Amino acid sequence: MIFYYALKTVSVASHITLEEVGADYEERPIDFGNAEQRSETYLGINPKGRVPALVTEGGILTETPAILLFLAQCFPESGMAPLSDPFALAKLQEFNAYLCATVHVAHAHRVRGARWVDDDAAIKAMQAKVPQTMGECFGLLEGEMFKGPWVMGEQYTICDPYLFTISNWLEGDGVDLVGFPPIAAHNQRMRERPAVTRVAAIHGV
Amino acid sequence: MIFYYALKTVSVASHITLEEVGADYEERPIDFGNAEQRSETYLGINPKGRVPALVTEGGILTETPAILLFLAQCFPESGMAPLSDPFALAKLQEFNAYLCATVHVAHAHRVRGARWVDDDAAIKAMQAKVPQTMGECFGLLEGEMFKGPWVMGEQYTICDPYLFTISNWLEGDGVDLVGFPPIAAHNQRMRERPAVTRVAAIHGV
Numbered sequence: 001m002i003f004y005y006a007l008k009t010v011s012v013a014s015h016i017t018l019e020e021v022g023a024d025y026e027e028r029p030i031d032f033g034n035a036e037q038r039s040e041t042y043l044g045i046n047p048k049g050r051v052p053a054l055v056t057e058g059g060i061l062t063e064t065p066a067i068l069l070f071l072a073q074c075f076p077e078s079g080m081a082p083l084s085d086p087f088a089l090a091k092l093q094e095f096n097a098y099l100c101a102t103v104h105v106a107h108a109h110r111v112r113g114a115r116w117v118d119d120d121a122a123i124k125a126m127q128a129k130v131p132q133t134m135g136e137c138f139g140l141l142e143g144e145m146f147k148g149p150w151v152m153g154e155q156y157t158i159c160d161p162y163l164f165t166i167s168n169w170l171e172g173d174g175v176d177l178v179g180f181p182p183i184a185a186h187n188q189r190m191r192e193r194p195a196v197t198r199v200a201a202i203h204g205v
Numbered sequence: 206m207i208f209y210y211a212l213k214t215v216s217v218a219s220h221i222t223l224e225e226v227g228a229d230y231e232e233r234p235i236d237f238g239n240a241e242q243r244s245e246t247y248l249g250i251n252p253k254g255r256v257p258a259l260v261t262e263g264g265i266l267t268e269t270p271a272i273l274l275f276l277a278q279c280f281p282e283s284g285m286a287p288l289s290d291p292f293a294l295a296k297l298q299e300f301n302a303y304l305c306a307t308v309h310v311a312h313a314h315r316v317r318g319a320r321w322v323d324d325d326a327a328i329k330a331m332q333a334k335v336p337q338t339m340g341e342c343f344g345l346l347e348g349e350m351f352k353g354p355w356v357m358g359e360q361y362t363i364c365d366p367y368l369f370t371i372s373n374w375l376e377g378d379g380v381d382l383v384g385f386p387p388i389a390a391h392n393q394r395m396r397e398r399p400a401v402t403r404v405a406a407i408h409g410v
Contacts, residue, residue: 047349048303058292063302065270070295086278087263093271098253100306101268109321116314116321116338122330125322133321144252 001025002055004045006032007203010104011052012168014067015202016161019195021075025054027202065096068158080158092152095145095159099166103141106133107169131174138170142180149189164190168205206230207260209250211237212408215309216257217373219272220407221366224400226280230259232407270301273363285363297357300350300364304371308346311338312374336379343375347385354394369395373410 003018003025005011009032018025030036030051037049046053046062054061054070061067072081082088108115110130113123141163145151151159167187170177177184190196208223208230210216214237223230235241235256242254251258251267259266259275266272277286287293313320315335318328346368350356356364372392375382382389395401 047345048307056292059296061292061295061299063299063306065302066295066298069298070291073291073294086275087261087266089278090266090271090275091264093274094266094268097268097270097302097305100302101310102253105306105310106321116311117327117330117334119330122322122327125324125327129322140252 001057002028004028004030004042004051004053004055006030006037006051008168008205009051010064010165012165012199012203012205013064013162014052014054014071015199016164016195017068017071017080017158019199020161020193021071021078021080023071023075063100064162065093065100068096068162069093072158079155082152082155082157088152092157092159095151096162098141098145099162103134103137103166106130106137107166107173109133110173134170134173134175135179138167138175138177138180138183142183146182146186148182148186150186160186160190161196164196165205206262207233209233209235209247209256209258209260211235211242211256213373213410214256215269215370217370217404217408217410218269218367219257219259219276220404221369221400222273222276222285222363224404225366225398226276226283226285228276228280268305269367270298270305273301273367274298277363284360287357287360287362293357297362297364300356301367303346303350304367308339308342308371311335311342312371312378314338315378339375339378340380340384343372343380343382343385343388347388351387351391353387354391356391365391365395366401369401370410 001023005015030042036042037051043049045060048062052067054067061070069081072078073083076083081092109126113126117123147153150156151163164187167177167183177187206228210220235247241247242256248254250265253267257272259272266275274286277283278288281288286297314331318331322328352358355361356368369392372382372388382392
């Protein structure tokens with residue numbers, strides 16, 4: 001497999017999971033600083049111009065929740081998803097869908113506002129609300145969704161690298177992770193894992 | 206099961222899928238006009254204050270991609286997801302993740318701008334860009350993702366009710382569905398299915 005990623009982006013979640021399951025893959029960094037995600041070559045791999053993208057034997061995959069479940073299903077011995085328990089799998093999917101459609105989106109209003117508006121005043125108005133929206137998201141994650149010690153409880157799953165990835169964005173979003181003790185402790189617990197240590201060093205997170 | 210939904214919202218996708226798989230369920234409409242999604246009773250079911258929510262024997266589920274895959278997995282004879290083919294399932298998940306995290310979000314900037322900004326000028330700036338962003342999303346869906354006659358090709362899957370649901374929002378978003386002939390034809394093809402006819406009549410879509 002070939003893994004296209006960009007530093008510190010959501011691709012950290014898939015990167016950690018590739019390491020956790022012991023996948024055989026090549027790393028290909030995409031340089032957002034030079035807008036490489038908009039190059040003709042990369043758009044041929046992912047027409048959305050986003051990361052991550054995973055080139056597999058069957059074809060190319062994008063979208064974090066899809067890549068994570070794919071890896072869990074290709075490497076069932078990793079135990080990273082409760083594949084044969086529909087309700088447990090749905091709770092895992094519910095968590096990941098909330099991260100991708102609500103939490104990541106709230107964060108993106110600070111750094112990618114031009115996706116949704118064209119004028120500078122509106123972009124500033126979006127940025128101003130990010131501490132509030134991200135704080136509310138993490139309040140919900142902590143109060144209603146996170147079980148501990150891992151996201152889904154005793155079993156380490158694909159939700160954990162995903163939460164870790166986004167929790168590292170909080171400081172930049174103007175929210176103190178320390179205000180969410182179970183998630184702050186989860187972030188530290190993640191850093192003790194060899195797969196996370198390796199990927200965190202690559203990304204500088 | 207008990208299905209909580211609101212008219213014309215994204216809950217249409219889960220509603221159709223419940224019908225398609227032949228699930229035994231009760232319908233409970235939530236009145237957005239009276240902000241019932243923010244009532245104490247409903248927040249006890251879904252603390253996010255959103256729809257849909259599905260009460261199952263195992264517990265409560267939210268988030269459309271999670272509910273759709275749960276139904277496909279509980280009713281495997283429906284054939285609505287390629288459960289044992291990791292790559293095919295990942296392509297299905299990729300499609301649904303794009304709908305929930307990018308397309309639905311683009312649409313929400315017209316009708317739910319207060320999620321991300323507080324001032325009226327910024328809300329108007331968001332609304333102004335929706336025809337462009339939704340047009341770009343449907344261009345990508347048509348050009349890169351939709352196979353035909355169904356989303357994933359010959360097999361009708363959980364992607365189909367989801368695409369149908371969002372394609373019905375296009376007109377309100379200032380985009381003409383006719384500009385995307387394969388998806389306009391898909392919308393008509395969907396309306397020939399008894400499950401869709403019944404749910405479309407309930408929602409008035």
